[in-house]
Amino acid sequence: MFRKEIKVIDCTVRDGGLMNKWQFSDNFVKNVYNALADAGVDYMEIGYLSSKSAFDVKEFGPWKFCFEKDLKKIIGDNEKRIKLSAMADIGRIELEDIPLASESSLDMVRVACYVHQIDKAIALAHHCQDKGYETTINLMAVSTVGLRELNESLEDLNKSQVPIVYLVDSFGAFYSEDIDTLAKKYIERLPGKTIGGHFHNNQQLAFANTIASIISGANCLDATLYGIGRGAGNCPLELLLSFLKNPKFKVRPLIKCIEEDIFPWSKKIEWGYSIPYMVTGTMNQHPRTAMAIMESDKKNNVLEYYDEINNSVGVF
Amino acid sequence: MFRKEIKVIDCTVRDGGLMNKWQFSDNFVKNVYNALADAGVDYMEIGYLSSKSAFDVKEFGPWKFCFEKDLKKIIGDNEKRIKLSAMADIGRIELEDIPLASESSLDMVRVACYVHQIDKAIALAHHCQDKGYETTINLMAVSTVGLRELNESLEDLNKSQVPIVYLVDSFGAFYSEDIDTLAKKYIERLPGKTIGGHFHNNQQLAFANTIASIISGANCLDATLYGIGRGAGNCPLELLLSFLKNPKFKVRPLIKCIEEDIFPWSKKIEWGYSIPYMVTGTMNQHPRTAMAIMESDKKNNVLEYYDEINNSVGVF
Numbered sequence: 001m002f003r004k005e006i007k008v009i010d011c012t013v014r015d016g017g018l019m020n021k022w023q024f025s026d027n028f029v030k031n032v033y034n035a036l037a038d039a040g041v042d043y044m045e046i047g048y049l050s051s052k053s054a055f056d057v058k059e060f061g062p063w064k065f066c067f068e069k070d071l072k073k074i075i076g077d078n079e080k081r082i083k084l085s086a087m088a089d090i091g092r093i094e095l096e097d098i099p100l101a102s103e104s105s106l107d108m109v110r111v112a113c114y115v116h117q118i119d120k121a122i123a124l125a126h127h128c129q130d131k132g133y134e135t136t137i138n139l140m141a142v143s144t145v146g147l148r149e150l151n152e153s154l155e156d157l158n159k160s161q162v163p164i165v166y167l168v169d170s171f172g173a174f175y176s177e178d179i180d181t182l183a184k185k186y187i188e189r190l191p192g193k194t195i196g197g198h199f200h201n202n203q204q205l206a207f208a209n210t211i212a213s214i215i216s217g218a219n220c221l222d223a224t225l226y227g228i229g230r231g232a233g234n235c236p237l238e239l240l241l242s243f244l245k246n247p248k249f250k251v252r253p254l255i256k257c258i259e260e261d262i263f264p265w266s267k268k269i270e271w272g273y274s275i276p277y278m279v280t281g282t283m284n285q286h287p288r289t290a291m292a293i294m295e296s297d298k299k300n301n302v303l304e305y306y307d308e309i310n311n312s313v314g315v316f
Numbered sequence: 317m318f319r320k321e322i323k324v325i326d327c328t329v330r331d332g333g334l335m336n337k338w339q340f341s342d343n344f345v346k347n348v349y350n351a352l353a354d355a356g357v358d359y360m361e362i363g364y365l366s367s368k369s370a371f372d373v374k375e376f377g378p379w380k381f382c383f384e385k386d387l388k389k390i391i392g393d394n395e396k397r398i399k400l401s402a403m404a405d406i407g408r409i410e411l412e413d414i415p416l417a418s419e420s421s422l423d424m425v426r427v428a429c430y431v432h433q434i435d436k437a438i439a440l441a442h443h444c445q446d447k448g449y450e451t452t453i454n455l456m457a458v459s460t461v462g463l464r465e466l467n468e469s470l471e472d473l474n475k476s477q478v479p480i481v482y483l484v485d486s487f488g489a490f491y492s493e494d495i496d497t498l499a500k501k502y503i504e505r506l507p508g509k510t511i512g513g514h515f516h517n518n519q520q521l522a523f524a525n526t527i528a529s530i531i532s533g534a535n536c537l538d539a540t541l542y543g544i545g546r547g548a549g550n551c552p553l554e555l556l557l558s559f560l561k562n563p564k565f566k567v568r569p570l571i572k573c574i575e576e577d578i579f580p581w582s583k584k585i586e587w588g589y590s591i592p593y594m595v596t597g598t599m600n601q602h603p604r605t606a607m608a609i610m611e612s613d614k615k616n617n618v619l620e621y622y623d624e625i626n627n628s629v630g631v632f
Contacts, residue, residue: 175527175559176492201520203555208524211491226591238591239519242598243491251598255622258591263616272589275542275554275574282558282567300579306571 002245005194005219007042010237012262013063014045014087015229019269022047022061028261029063029074032225035257037081039241040248043108045085045222046071054092071105083107087138088124090117095124101132108134110166115145118153122160129161136164136196136220142182143173143284154189164194164220169209172202172232172281176212183216196220199235201227202281204273206235211243225254226262231287231294232277270294275302279309318561321510321535323358326553328578329379330361330403331545335585338363338377344577345379345390348541351573353397355557356564359424361401361538362387370408387421399423403454404440406433411440417448424450426482431461434469438476445477452480452512452536458498459489459600470505480510480536485525488518488548488597492528499532512536515551517543518597520589522551527559541570542578547603547610548593586610591618595625 012032013024029046036044047063055064062070066086075081085108101107109128113121118139125135137160139145139153157165167182174182179197186195197213197220199206210221223240227233238258241249276290276299293305328348329340345362352360363379371380378386382402391397401424404414417423425444429437434455441451453476455461455469473481483498490498495513502511513529513536515522526537539556543549554574557565592606592615609621 176524177531203558204517204520204523204552207520208492208527211493211524215493236520236589236594238594239598242519242594252619252622252626255591255595256619259616259618273552275571278552278554278558279571282555300575302575303568303572306568310568 003214003219004246006214006244006246007220008237008240008244008249009043009045009085009196009220009222010036010041010224011045011198011222011234012224012228012237014047015224015234016265016271017047017061017063018230019228019271020061020265021059022063024061024063026073028265031257031261033074033082035225035253035261038253039250041082041237041241043083043085045087045110046074047086048092049086049088049098049106049109050092051094051097053094066106068099068104075105080105085110087112088128090120090124093124095127098128098131106133108136110136110138112138112140114140115142115149115153118156122156122162125162126160135162136166137162138166138168138196138198140168141170141286142168143171143178150185151189154186157193158190162193164196165190166196166198166220166222167213167218168198169200171284171286172200172206172277173284174199174209175203175205176208179209179212180216183213183218187217194219196222198222200229200281201232201234201273202277202287206233207239207243210235210240226258226266228262228265228271231271231291232273232281233271274299276305279306283309285309319530319535320562322530322560322562323536324553324556324560324565325359325361325401325512325536325538326352326357326540327361327514327538327550328540328544328553330363331540331550332581332587333363333377333379334546335544335587336377336581337375338379340377340379342389344581347573347577349390349398351541351569351577354569355566357398357553357557359399359401361403361426362390363402364408365402365404365414365422365425366408367410367413369410382422384415384420391421396421401426403428404444405429406436406440409440411443414444414447422449424452426452426454428454428456430456431458431465431469434472438472438478441478442476450480451478452482453478454482454484454512454514456484457486457602458484459487459494466501467505470502473509474506478509480512481506482512482514482536482538483529483534484514485516487600487602488516488522488593489600490515490525491519491521492524495525495528496532499529499534503533510535512538514538516545516597517548517550517589518593518603522549523555523559526551526556542574542582544578544581544587547587547607548589548597549587590615592621595622599625601625
């Protein structure tokens with residue numbers, strides 16, 4: 001599938017950091033940075049933009065904040081090798097803490113929001129655009145959003161200046177048919193904008209749904225090395241670049257980085273398909289209960305967990 | 317996706333046994349048998365039909381052979397709870413070793429073959445039909461078959477009496493677009509026959525490709541508990557039954573069996589997505605070199621493996 005408009009955004013550090021509070025060594029982040037640049041990946045999402053007032057810098061590693069001094073440590077004295085992105089959550093970043101793009105190593109700010117935050121997200125994205133950044137809005141948990149609300153959100157996004165809007169499957173609940181249906185709606189209702197795709201692997205469909213989004217016309221694609229990320233993880237970057245036939249992409253640097261930098265983390269933190277994440281995915285629920293089970297000594301008691309989730313659903 | 321014609325075939329013991337020479341305890345096989353019956357699965361593929369002259373009964377467990385005495389141990393004194401299937405490889409079973417269906421607990425024989433064996437496969441399937449069995453032909457490794465050969469094979473199959481023909485992705489090389497294209501061809505060229513799908517997980521697409529085959533019209537679907545199977549494994553049965561909306565299917569008995577019977581095996585044998593299997597999948601190769609690496613002490617040296625495979629391809 002060669003389409004020159006396609007851009008790939010690696011979220012290894014940003015999404016993987018959800019599992020270890022961004023306690024990655026500088027060396028790890030540098031290796032990922034160089035591997036992505038060598039592989040021809042378009043953007044590296046290196047972390048979150050957060051204010052010190054929102055999170056304790058003693059508890060969280062540098063990529064929860066993306067301060068310029070930390071970005072500089074990764075880039076070093078040479079020219080920046082790949083565009084850098086940071087994600088911003090509503091309410092976690094004070095506007096005055098966002099530097100001008102001309103004074104930052106970041107190129108893009110991606111604003112993540114739930115549907116009830118769409119106006120705040122647009123305002124934050126416009127603020128970042130005014131400061132000189134590329135921006136996206138990543139509307140999360142769409143699998144739980146009603147049709148009227150979704151239509152209204154898309155109308156708001158259509159009127160905005162934000163050029164890229166993401167279709168996000170936060171809970172890993174979507175089948176490819178859902179992607180076909182929703183991507184078509186996003187494209188129809190957001191004429192002139194670029195559609196992105198970010199999918200989770202609760203049902204082993206993150207890569208398949210990324211392909212489905214490409215076929216439907218999405219041109220901004222998220223992935224992570226070896227699928228690292230919260231819970232069931234993400235679309236594996238090595239699979240995505242193997243699928244995309246654009247000659248600018250190279251898989252070998254990713255394999256090297258997976259062996260040298262990701263395998264060691266796979267012994268310390270756990271991500272990928274498992275029954276609790278499969279259960280929340282099929283039930284279209286936030287994975288928090290599955291994460292709690294997976295971090296407890298009951299992680300193999302999957303029948304008990306399955307019954308609890310099904311019985312609590314029965315209450316409604 | 318509720319379509320009453322859809323039948324699900326569990327291959328846990330047959331395909332999982334490729335990893336341990338079918339050295340499952342009777343208790344394990346009984347538990348799988350009861351779980352599948354409780355879940356409403358249509359067929360349990362319990363092993364291979366092989367002759368003693370082809371394999372050593374001391375080296376291989378009972379499910380490499382599927383002798384009636386062993387089948388009886390699983391079924392016990394009660395009525396059989398689920399239809400049983402066995403797979404037959406060309407050249408591994410003498411015709412005289414196949415009992416009449418009326419004297420066997422097996423209901424179905426599935427003949428697996430490569431494209432050059434298609435005539436032998438049809439003859440073996442016809443022989444089994446004459447003995448009273450349901451039959452299928454599973455044409456393997458289609459991702460390596462040329463167009464003329466495939467068309468000729470489908471013509472042979474079309475003329476045969478075999479009612480079910482499987483689209484098989486032996487190497488885990490197919491994307492959903494391949495499934496769409498091939499399933500359409502199978503359906504057009506095999507009017508009146510049922511199409512089946514059997515997919516491997518080298519690119520995390522076994523479940524996605526099973527869905528793609530359903531959408532294209534396949535009505536016989538293979539899966540295994542927790543995806544157990546050779547190499548990258550299969551479509552996970554728990555995902556497939558969660559997707560199918562036929563009320564006869566129940567997921568809970570599968571979750572119970574996974575916890576009690578499959579988790580213990582996951583500590584002894586390894587299956588699922590890994591970089592070597594991803595490499596053979598994306599390169600459309602038999603997974604044998606990846607299996608050798610995964611069983612060696614070099615299983616984490618994935619860059620060296622990647623280079624070896626790519627360099628050896630360069631020779632052609």
